[in-house]
Amino acid sequence: MSVTTDSPQAGAAASMVAAPDMVSRTWVERLRRPGAERDAAAAELHGLLLRTARFEIGRRRAAFSQLCGADLDDLAFQSADDALMSILRRLADFRGDSRFTTWACKFAIVEAGVKVRRHAWRGREVPLAPEFWPLIADAAPGPQQNAEARDLLCAVREEVERLTVRQREVFVALALNDVPIDVLAERLNTTRGALYKALHDTRRRLRTALAARGLGIAMGDEP
């Protein structure tokens, strides 16, 4: 899946960095080497991933008020285990565009982040209906600029009602109700990437519809 139309911009990142540094090359070589050396490197890497997962879970601790320290650490271990498996499976993908440890840590961050978000929403109903639309119609009249903003938001609401049921549910859940995309992906049995593609396409459709009505957030309006 690709949302973008400018993959070369992603590729440009590779041209901004040098070849793998010595430490990174050593990591990869050790992890590729068979036997005890690989096991030792994997154990060392797991330690780094575990510290990273604990860091991420610590940042999201507010979402875990119902869990004790042992539960949280179990979650961190699961995240580190899953991250290590992904790294070993994708080791050939490491090109040295960053330090190996930075590349590896992002796996643990994402694994822990997904687990945090899903855990926090366990047992909660995912709101797919636009029940939380702001009561903008009741807002007091203000300066012209603010009135235009309210008109824009009213138009967004009208255009959302014209979406298909699926488009509307995904848009409302993700963009309006702030349901984490990993949580919605799990509930709808799809992937984070596929859901974001759906959201991206819906946003584009809404912007096009608003532009046809002479509304929208023009680039010139941005500071």
Added chain:
Amino acid sequence: MTANEPDDARALAERLLGPQEPELSCEECFDVLDVYVEHELAGADAGTAMPAMRAHLAGCSACRDDHDSLLALLRTGSGG
């Protein structure tokens, strides 16, 4: 969520409609997240160098969370 203040209406509309410029997918964002963050740490203007990545981070809260965490981790010096 409430947006009873007119200023909030504008901000909410912008957030709902997402970034206007071309953006990466979540998978592409993950692929270059480490490079983007290291550029930021080096003091470079990563957003200008990788505008499609900047746009995705503006539109995808989950990827933005991941980005913020990786950046925070490395700033502590705990990233290996």
